[in-house]
Amino acid sequence: xxxxxxxxxxxxxxxxxxxxxxxxxxxxxxxxxxxxxxxxxxxxxxxxxxxxxxxxxxxxxxxxxxxxxxxxxxxxxxxxxxxxxxxxxxxxxxxxxxxxxxxxxxxxxxxxxxxxxxxxxxxxxxxxxxxxxxxxxxxxxxxxxxxxxxxxxxxxxxxxxxxxxxxxxxxxxxxxxxxxxxxxxxxxxxxxxxxxxxxxxxxxxxxxxxxxxxxxxxxxxxxxxxxxxxxxxxxxxxxxxxxxxxxxxxxxxxxxxxxxxxxxxxxxxxxxxxxxxxxxxxxxxxxxxxxxxxxxxxx
Amino acid sequence: xxxxxxxxxxxxxxxxxxxxxxxxxxxxxxxxxxxxxxxxxxxxxxxxxxxxxxxxxxxxxxxxxxxxxxxxxxxxxxxxxxxxxxxxxxxxxxxxxxxxxxxxxxxxxxxxxxxxxxxxxxxxxxxxxxxxxxxxxxxxxxxxxxxxxxxxxxxxxxxxxxxxxxxxxxxxxxxxxxxxxxxxxxxxxxxxxxxxxxxxxxxxxxxxxxxxxxxxxxxxxxxxxxxxxxxxxxxxxxxxxxxxxxxxxxxxxxxxxxxxxxxxxxxxxxxxxxxxxxxxxxxxxxxxxxxxxxxxxxxxxxxxxxxxxxxxxxxxxxxxxxxxxxxxxxxxx
Numbered sequence: 001x002x003x004x005x006x007x008x009x010x011x012x013x014x015x016x017x018x019x020x021x022x023x024x025x026x027x028x029x030x031x032x033x034x035x036x037x038x039x040x041x042x043x044x045x046x047x048x049x050x051x052x053x054x055x056x057x058x059x060x061x062x063x064x065x066x067x068x069x070x071x072x073x074x075x076x077x078x079x080x081x082x083x084x085x086x087x088x089x090x091x092x093x094x095x096x097x098x099x100x101x102x103x104x105x106x107x108x109x110x111x112x113x114x115x116x117x118x119x120x121x122x123x124x125x126x127x128x129x130x131x132x133x134x135x136x137x138x139x140x141x142x143x144x145x146x147x148x149x150x151x152x153x154x155x156x157x158x159x160x161x162x163x164x165x166x167x168x169x170x171x172x173x174x175x176x177x178x179x180x181x182x183x184x185x186x187x188x189x190x191x192x193x194x195x196x197x198x199x200x201x202x203x204x205x206x207x208x209x210x211x212x213x214x215x216x217x218x219x220x221x222x223x224x225x226x227x228x229x230x231x232x233x234x235x236x237x238x239x240x241x242x243x244x245x246x247x248x249x250x251x252x253x254x255x256x257x258x259x260x261x262x263x264x265x266x267x268x269x270x271x272x273x274x275x276x277x278x279x280x281x282x283x284x285x286x287x288x289x290x291x292x293x294x295x296x297x298x299x
Numbered sequence: 300x301x302x303x304x305x306x307x308x309x310x311x312x313x314x315x316x317x318x319x320x321x322x323x324x325x326x327x328x329x330x331x332x333x334x335x336x337x338x339x340x341x342x343x344x345x346x347x348x349x350x351x352x353x354x355x356x357x358x359x360x361x362x363x364x365x366x367x368x369x370x371x372x373x374x375x376x377x378x379x380x381x382x383x384x385x386x387x388x389x390x391x392x393x394x395x396x397x398x399x400x401x402x403x404x405x406x407x408x409x410x411x412x413x414x415x416x417x418x419x420x421x422x423x424x425x426x427x428x429x430x431x432x433x434x435x436x437x438x439x440x441x442x443x444x445x446x447x448x449x450x451x452x453x454x455x456x457x458x459x460x461x462x463x464x465x466x467x468x469x470x471x472x473x474x475x476x477x478x479x480x481x482x483x484x485x486x487x488x489x490x491x492x493x494x495x496x497x498x499x500x501x502x503x504x505x506x507x508x509x510x511x512x513x514x515x516x517x518x519x520x521x522x523x524x525x526x527x528x529x530x531x532x533x534x535x536x537x538x539x540x541x542x543x544x545x546x547x548x549x550x551x552x553x554x555x556x557x558x559x560x561x562x563x564x565x566x567x568x569x570x571x572x573x574x575x576x577x578x579x580x581x582x583x584x585x586x587x588x589x590x591x592x593x594x595x596x597x598x599x600x601x602x603x604x605x606x607x608x609x610x611x612x613x614x615x616x617x618x619x620x621x622x623x624x625x626x627x628x629x630x631x632x
Contacts, residue, residue, distance in 0.1 A: 072473075073422060073444065073476070074422060074423045074426070075445055075446075076449060076452070080423060098420070098423070098426055099425075099426035099429045100423050100429070102429060103426065103428065104425060115476060117369055117396070117420070117475060117476075117489060119369040119370065119372075119397070119489065120369070120370050120371055120399055122370075122375065122398075122399025122400070122402065122403065123369075125399065126398040127398070138478075140478040140481045140482075140489070140490060145371050145372070148371065148372040148373045167482065169477065169479050169482050170472040170473070170476060170477035170478065170533075171472060172444065172471050172472045172473065173444035173445065173446075173473070173632050174631065174632045176546060176547060180539050180540070180546065184630055185632040186632075199540070201537045201538070201546055202537060202538040202539075203517040203537060203538070204517055204519070204536060204537065204543060206538070207516070210479075210537075212539065212546065217472070217479065283485070284482075287485070288485050289481065289482065289514055290478070290483075290485075
């Protein structure tokens with residue numbers, strides 16, 4: 001069976017117009033699954049829960065499997081209220097990114113998202129018992145750790161691997177974008193909208209290191225497992241592409257062509273390289289520091 | 300209502316020091332990566348564990364075991380064995396983060412008291428109640444990201460006891476949901492029990508100043524008159540839009556002494572002191588001050604006032620020699 005492609009949730013704060021345009025286009029991209037929703041900050045509001053549900057219906061009509069992603073850091077009663085509304089929507093599965101969502105999914109099938117810490121077979125079994133029908137491997141896990149987890153027999157659950165995009169590395173209660181602008185979080189003026197791909201953070205010698213995305217810290221480098229697509233069978237059922245402001249559809253097409261054997265690895269890598277807004281990395285997959293890059297011939 | 304003082308024990312001398320200076324309980328780890336302070340030379344072998352438990356129990360105090368990293372499939376056996384060892388050693392409670400391990404512990408040892416580690420990332424009562432319903436978790440340690448009002452909301456909606464960090468190194472990220480360290484070095488608290496591991500640290504004196512590097516990534520550069528601290532990744536100085544500053548967090552310590560009356564009012568079960576990697580001298584100083592402060596807050600209620608000498612003594616041992624209320628105080632965010 002061919003691996004499926006998914007479009008992860010938009011991790012940034014984009015304008016309403018940009019989100020509407022992005023998802024209208026996404027309906028035509030060769031992705032099987034679309035994850036929708038705000039996973040980072042509850043203050044962001046260009047799309048409200050109702051807008052996400054409308055978009056979900058539109059994408060479902062275009063033949064996509066739609067999953068509603070939930071926030072990773074749930075702090076307040078109002079965060080819980082949003083979560084309850086998503087969990088009880090009655091139409092679409094949710095992606096649980098916190099154990100609160102697992103509890104509220106209440107036995108309905110759900111996706112255990114990348115922010116649920118599943119590092120071993122026993123914990124995967126706990127989540128399966130709670131109703132998980134798919135799990136997204138934590139980004140810092142290596143191929144070897146995944147292989148070991150899936151042996152000796154494949155568990156009865158789909159495995160999804162984050163395969164492309166800036167890596168979500170950390171969450172905080174503090175908003176680093178507001179901090180950069182010397183504003184308190186409660187009066188952030190939504191300046192993260194000016195950084196549709198995050199604010200680049202460099203070391204004092206100018207090396208690109210991280211990206212500040214509100215309360216989330218990401219890698220500056222773009223995780224890219226395109227070179228690995230040829231030897232993922234039996235490991236991943238779904239590969240996730242994380243949205244970037246430009247060229248996400250082209251990235252999806254390149255992955256799709258490669259998965260279907262319509263391009264070879266070198267061609268695909270050469271084609272995707274100019275679309276990466278930053279240098280690639282794949283260290284995590286190879287059991288090394290995440291920032292490192294070893295795959296392919298292109299540095 | 301009691302508010303327990305939980306103190307760090309990186310080794311047997313620290314454990315005894317904490318108990319002698321008034322800790323109600325200490326928390327410790329085994330000498331491997333089953334806990335989030337897997338540093339060389341730190342932690343307890345089986346003999347020291349037994350001696351620590353004996354010492355504490357003889358004085359009616361408790362010993363908690365941090366078993367709070369995430370086992371991988373290949374290494375699962377070691378974590379499972381650590382739960383067994385805790386049961387045999389008479390540990391009073393095991394502090395866990397991994398749900399698979401919780402299930403093992405609660406089915407194998409139904410009487411074992413389980414605490415949810417801060418590494419379990421539970422910041423709301425729905426998550427905490429999940430762990431309570433499924434694994435019988437009796438206490439949860441909250442990540443250092445909630446405001447005091449948010450903490451109160453948690454306390455009101457769960458039967459699980461709540462433990463808060465009161466003093467020590469300040470994690471600016473949600474514990475258990477930060478892999479910055481493995482992005483830079485390959486090792487994170489979740490998988491390896493270390494953050495910004497010492498073996499990846501390199502100090503170099505250069506023409507521009509003293510440089511600290513983590514796996515060769517420049518974390519900071521210090522002028523001659525600046526004090527250099529341990530190069531924890533999130534406490535370095537970086538450039539954002541051509542401005543160089545502590546982009547994530549200053550090298551500062553959490554100190555919540557002044558919040559004690561509110562913690563007592565809202566029914567917080569325990570306050571935790573960070574620092575298993577610190578010396579017995581640190582443990583003695585911090586334990587002594589917090590014991591005095593908690594006793595004073597219990598006597599005086601809302602008339603409680605932080606004594607200036609307490610703050611001075613704590614600042615003397617704090618990271619970066621400055622302190623903050625962190626997320627408990629909303630403007631910090």
